[in-house]
Amino acid sequence: MENHSSPAGTDGPESSGAECVIEGTGAAPGIAVGTAYCYDASAPTVRRNAIPPDAVEAELELFANAVQRAEQELATIRTLTPEAAEADAEALIEAQALMLRDDEFLRAVRQRIRERHESAGAAVQAVLRAHRERLETSADAYLRDRAGELIDVEKRLLRALRHGEVAAGIDSHSVLIAASLTATDLLRFSRYNLLGCVTAHGGPTSHLAVVAKALNMPLLVGAADALTAVSSGDPVILDGDSGRLIVHPHSEVRQQYRRRRSEQEASTVKVPDQEPVTTTDGRSITLRANIGLEKELELLSPYGADGVGLLRTELFFLAQGGGTLAEERQVGAYRAVVEAAGAAGATVRLLDLGGDDRLPRLHTGPREDNPYLGWRGIRMLLDRPDELLRPQLRAVLRANRHGPLRVLLPMVTDLYEVDRVRALLAEEAERLSAEGVPHDPDLPVGIMVEVPAAALQAHAFTDHVDFFSVGTNDLTQYTLAVDRGNDRVAARHSALHPAVLGLLVRVVKAGRRADCPVEVCGEIAGDVQAVPVLLGLGVETLSVAPQYLPAVRRIVRAVSYKETKPLARTVLEAPDAETTRRRAREWLETHVSASAAHE
Amino acid sequence: MIEREVTIRNRAGLHTRPASKLVKTASQFDAEIFLRRDNYEINGKSVIGVMTLAAEQGATLTLVVDGEDEDAAAAAITELFEDGFGEEM
Numbered sequence: 093m094e095n096h097s098s099p100a101g102t103d104g105p106e107s108s109g110a111e112c113v114i115e116g117t118g119a120a121p122g123i124a125v126g127t128a129y130c131y132d133a134s135a136p137t138v139r140r141n142a143i144p145p146d147a148v149e150a151e152l153e154l155f156a157n158a159v160q161r162a163e164q165e166l167a168t169i170r171t172l173t174p175e176a177a178e179a180d181a182e183a184l185i186e187a188q189a190l191m192l193r194d195d196e197f198l199r200a201v202r203q204r205i206r207e208r209h210e211s212a213g214a215a216v217q218a219v220l221r222a223h224r225e226r227l228e229t230s231a232d233a234y235l236r237d238r239a240g241e242l243i244d245v246e247k248r249l250l251r252a253l254r255h256g257e258v259a260a261g262i263d264s265h266s267v268l269i270a271a272s273l274t275a276t277d278l279l280r281f282s283r284y285n286l287l288g289c290v291t292a293h294g295g296p297t298s299h300l301a302v303v304a305k306a307l308n309m310p311l312l313v314g315a316a317d318a319l320t321a322v323s324s325g326d327p328v329i330l331d332g333d334s335g336r337l338i339v340h341p342h343s344e345v346r347q348q349y350r351r352r353r354s355e356q357e358a359s360t361v362k363v364p365d366q367e368p369v370t371t372t373d374g375r376s377i378t379l380r381a382n383i384g385l386e387k388e389l390e391l392l393s394p395y396g397a398d399g400v401g402l403l404r405t406e407l408f409f410l411a412q413g414g415g416t417l418a419e420e421r422q423v424g425a426y427r428a429v430v431e432a433a434g435a436a437g438a439t440v441r442l443l444d445l446g447g448d449d450r451l452p453r454l455h456t457g458p459r460e461d462n463p464y465l466g467w468r469g470i471r472m473l474l475d476r477p478d479e480l481l482r483p484q485l486r487a488v489l490r491a492n493r494h495g496p497l498r499v500l501l502p503m504v505t506d507l508y509e510v511d512r513v514r515a516l517l518a519e520e521a522e523r524l525s526a527e528g529v530p531h532d533p534d535l536p537v538g539i540m541v542e543v544p545a546a547a548l549q550a551h552a553f554t555d556h557v558d559f560f561s562v563g564t565n566d567l568t569q570y571t572l573a574v575d576r577g578n579d580r581v582a583a584r585h586s587a588l589h590p591a592v593l594g595l596l597v598r599v600v601k602a603g604r605r606a607d608c609p610v611e612v613c614g615e616i617a618g619d620v621q622a623v624p625v626l627l628g629l630g631v632e633t634l635s636v637a638p639q640y641l642p643a644v645r646r647i648v649r650a651v652s653y654k655e656t657k658p659l660a661r662t663v664l665e666a667p668d669a670e671t672t673r674r675r676a677r678e679w680l681e682t683h684v685s686a687s688a689a690h691e
Numbered sequence: 692m693i694e695r696e697v698t699i700r701n702r703a704g705l706h707t708r709p710a711s712k713l714v715k716t717a718s719q720f721d722a723e724i725f726l727r728r729d730n731y732e733i734n735g736k737s738v739i740g741v742m743t744l745a746a747e748q749g750a751t752l753t754l755v756v757d758g759e760d761e762d763a764a765a766a767a768i769t770e771l772f773e774d775g776f777g778e779e780m
Contacts, residue, residue, distance in 0.1 A: 183707055183708040183711065184707060186711050187707040187708070187710065187711045187738060187742075190711050190714055190715070190738040191738050191739055194737045194738050194739050194740075195736070195737065196734050196736075196737035196739070196740055197737065197739050220739075223739050223740075223742070223743040224743075226731075226743040226745060227742065227743055227745050229745075230745035230747070231747070232704055232745065232747035234703055234704060234706060234747075235704050235705075235706060235745045235746075235747055236745075238706050238707060238742055238745075241707055241742070242739070242742070
């Protein structure tokens with residue numbers, strides 16, 4: 093569209109700097125026009141310089157807020173951890189909470205800030221370090237090890253202090269620029285109404301992207317030059333649609349983007365599209381929404397979602413502040429979802445923790461060497477039936493009477509896992525009946541096909557499940573052995589790799605033979621170039637982030653199903669991902685008018 | 692003011708969990724509560740202080756309690772020590 097990478101300093105006052113354009117990958121769509129805030133996670137967490145006397149009060153307040161934030165963090169961890177978690181973990185959290193309320197400690201820190209003009213971080217370190225030294229010199233090995241618990245508190249407080257400082261720098265005009273950022277960081281910072289986010293590293297299919305989309309916040313990743321070219325306070329435009337960051341934009345560029353932004357805002361609130369979604373030759377395609385935050389329920393109707401194809405339950409609870417797995421609370425949440433989803437209902441994916449999500453109270457053991465090959469998804473749920481699995485199943489059963497729900501099992505590799513969940517489901521339904529609690533036991537059970545084992549064995553699963561949902565992000569990661577969070581290899585992560593598509597076809601065929609519906613819910617389903625390929629492979633239901641629904645709907649309506657079939661055949665025979673990508677792009681250019689493909 | 696000797700009986704010593712227990716009990720009383728080991732004295736209501744006593748099994752501490760409810764406080768805390776904080780001894 094616009095091409096404004098014009099040479100330096102052709103416009104505007106000297107002080108505003110020269111316009112420059114930084115390329116990256118748009119990982120969440122949308123446009124932000126604002127001011128850069130550079131977040132340097134590697135900056136020293138503790139300020140060593142003395143604070144000016146007139147900043148003492150502010151520093152004391154920063155410290156008080158950090159203590160409060162750390163206490164809230166502990167409360168969240170506590171509520172998130174199931175009742176029966178190890179007593180040791182419980183004792184540690186309790187001890188940390190007591191330390192944060194330890195008057196002697198708090199007084200000593202405040203005194204150092206007030207009298208020695210130390211920064212809050214430096215004061216915390218000085219006080220705790222003195223205590224730690226005593227422990228570290230103990231003759232008793234066990235007590236020596238307790239010094240680690242003081243380090244934990246120190247780290248928690250320093251982190252909270254740092255977040256306080258960041259929060260002070262962010263406002264509702266800020267575009268956050270960082271080397272890299274975790275999904276949890278973004279959730280935390282999003283409370284300050286950030287406009288958008290840019291990271292130098294990372295790929296477009298990270299959890300960060302999922303959260304950014306959920307927050308309706310444009311995200312640019314892999315913008316390696318952003319760190320050197322942008323300083324805090326610089327005016328910037330973040331274009332998540334075309335994957336660019338424009339620093340010191342010319343005034344006319346800024347005007348253009350402002351216009352585009354208001355157009356986008358206007359187009360999202362228009363009347364929902366009620367017309368059925370069919371290809372030009374009349375094949376009906378179901379388009380559902382992937383959501384993960386309660387806030388996103390508002391998006392279902394304006395974006396015209398035909399129900400919820402994937403409710404991620406991890407963030408749903410984490411983001412609610414208190415974060416609890418209590419059954420009652422879950423019932424309320426699922427009821428809200430199914431009521432917003434309407435007649436098409438909603439698919440609830442059971443907690444998919446593990447991988448890169450570590451919950452302190454569940455993960456008490458040593459860090460796993462290969463978390464993605466480790467204690468994750470259904471494996472964790474089955475190991476903790478009373479704390480995690482049963483309450484969630486009960487909540488889904490109970491909410492199921494308010495509208496059609498489906499339950500989806502994450503990370504399944506083995507038939508046994510499905511049978512085990514079904515057995516527990518039957519037990520809980522029976523128990524609810526015995527307790528006289530209203531529920532609806534008619535609950536379809538499906539699996540996420542995200543491990544090659546499940547795809548290869550899809551035919552065997554058809555007797556045990558009611559539907560398949562293919563999670564192409566993880567299926568790609570596990571098939572190609574590519575960690576999507578690792579910059580060095582992230583570019584190799586392509587769901588259009590012929591090997592991944594081959595597995596997908598296997599699942600579609602197995603499903604068709606057994607009359608077992610197959611949905612695709614990975615990023616690929618929202619990739620405009622990939623949609624015709626998916627249709628040609630026989631997929632009839634796609635589930636994508638709500639923001640992608642309008643574009644996907646346009647494409648489906650612009651293509652002929654019959655014509656997508658030869659495309660599917662040629663990509664399956666392609667030698668590599670690059671070739672499939674090129675063929676898909678060329679097909680789109682020749683079979684769909686440009687106006688339909690891009691607005 | 693009450694001053695008496697107490698001995699760590701539980702095997703793991705005065706580590707995190709007993710320290711939390713001790714502080715929670717101590718905090719229920721108005722009396723000032725101190726624990727002394729050699730020449731190091733800490734406030735019995737400060738969990739960080741109690742932890743840094745680094746008191747292992749068999750160590751003897753001096754308990755000092757001073758205040759209106761000192762009798763009840765001293766009794767409650769002594770009992771915790773006698774009981775090995777409910778841990779393995």
